[in-house]
Amino acid sequence: MPRLRALQPQSAGGSPAGDASPIDPQQLREGAEELLVRKLRSRSLSLSEARLVLRGYERESSRLDPAVIDEVIDDFCRRGYLDDAILAGQLVTSGVERKGQGRVALSRALAQRGIPRDVIDAALDELPDDDADRALEYARTKARSMARLDGDTALRRLMGQLARRGYNGSVAMTAAKAALSEVTSGRPTSGVRFVESD
Template identity: 45%
Template sequence: MTRETGGEQSLAPVIPLFGGGAVSRTDDAPGEDRGEACAELSAGGWHSTWVDDDDLFGDDDDLDRDDPFGETRASSAVISAALDRLIKRLRRRGLSEAEATDELVADGVEKTVAQVLVAEFVGKRWLGDADLAEQLVHTAVTRRREGRRAIAQVLSKRRIPREIADAALAALPDDDSERALEFARQKAGGYRGVPVDVAIRRLVGQLQRRGYPPGVAMSAARLALADPHDEAR
C-alpha cells in the first residue's frame, strides 16, 4: 500500500485499530483466557466503524494536499471491511495465523499490513496457532480417535508452524494402541457375517487411514474382531 509524495514512494500509515496493549501470553498457562477472548469476539468486542476517519487522517485539507486521490481513506475502508469479514469467519471456526493472513490478503489487504493486523488479533487472543493446535489435537483424539500421524497431517494442513505442532504432539499421551483398539471395537460390529480375513483387512485399512501404524492397526483389528464381548458378532 504505497503512495507518491514528491516523487518518492512511502508506505500508507498502518493504523492501530484496536487500541491498548497486547495481552501477554505465558508459556506455563497456554490458552487460559481463550474462553474470555472468544466471548469478547462473539459479543462484537471490536468493530471497524468505531474508528473515526478524522482521528485517523486529520483535517480534510491535509488529506487533499497529501493524498489528493483519497487513496489512504480508500485503503482504510478496504482494511475495515476485510477485518469485519475476518471476525465473522472467526466466530464460525478457528483459523491459524497463516490462514487469517491469507483471508485478509484475499480481501484486498496487502500482506505486510495483514500480518500486522493478525498480530493485533493474536494480542487480543482472538486467534493463535498454539490455541488452535491444542483444539485440533483435542478434537482428533476425543472425537475422531485419530492416530499421531493423522493428527500431524491435520496440523500441517492448517499451516501450524512446525515447532508449535511438535509441541502439541509431544503433549499427547503415548496411547495410540488404546485409541486404535477403541476405534476398532466401534467398527467391528459392521463386519458381522464377513469372513474374518476380509474383515481384518478392511478394518486395518480403516485404522491406517486414521493415522495408525500398520503394526498397531493389525493388532487392534485382530483384538476387536476376536473380542468375545462384542455383541454384534
C-alpha cells in the same frame, strides 16, 4: 474484538463513475478486520488461514499492503483472537475424542490448516502415548459389524479403517486382530448348539 461496522454498499448517487480516487487505507484496513472477525465467529483460524483471508480482501480494486497484513495479524494475536498453539490443542482434542484419530492423521490435519511443524509437534507431545489403546477402542466399535465376514476380509477392512484414521501398520494390525478376536470369542463356531437330553 475490533468494533464491527456494517460495510455500506456504494449508492448509485455516490462518487462519480469516473472517480479514480483510491480508498482511504484506514477504511481498507477496517473492512479487512471486519471480514476477519466475521470469519473467526464461525470458525477458528490459524495464522496462515487468517493471512490468506487478509491477502484476498479487496475493496474498490485496492488490497492491503503486506506490512499492514502483518500489523493486523500481530494485533489479533495480541488480543488473543489468533493463537496457533491453542487451535492445535483444540484440533488434537477434537480429533482424538470425536474422530478416534491417531497421531499421523492428527499431524496431517493440523498441517493442512497451515499450523507450523513445531506447534504441531508440541500439541502432539501433550497426548499420552496411547495410540494403541485408542486404536483398539476404535476397532472394537467397528469389529461387531464385520463379524459375518471371513477373517481375512474383516481384518483387511478394519486395518484399512484404522490406517485412514492415522494409525501405523503395527498398531492397526494389533488393534484389528484383538478387536476381531474379542468379537469371535464367546460365540459358537457354528450356528447349531447341542443340548444334552435326560
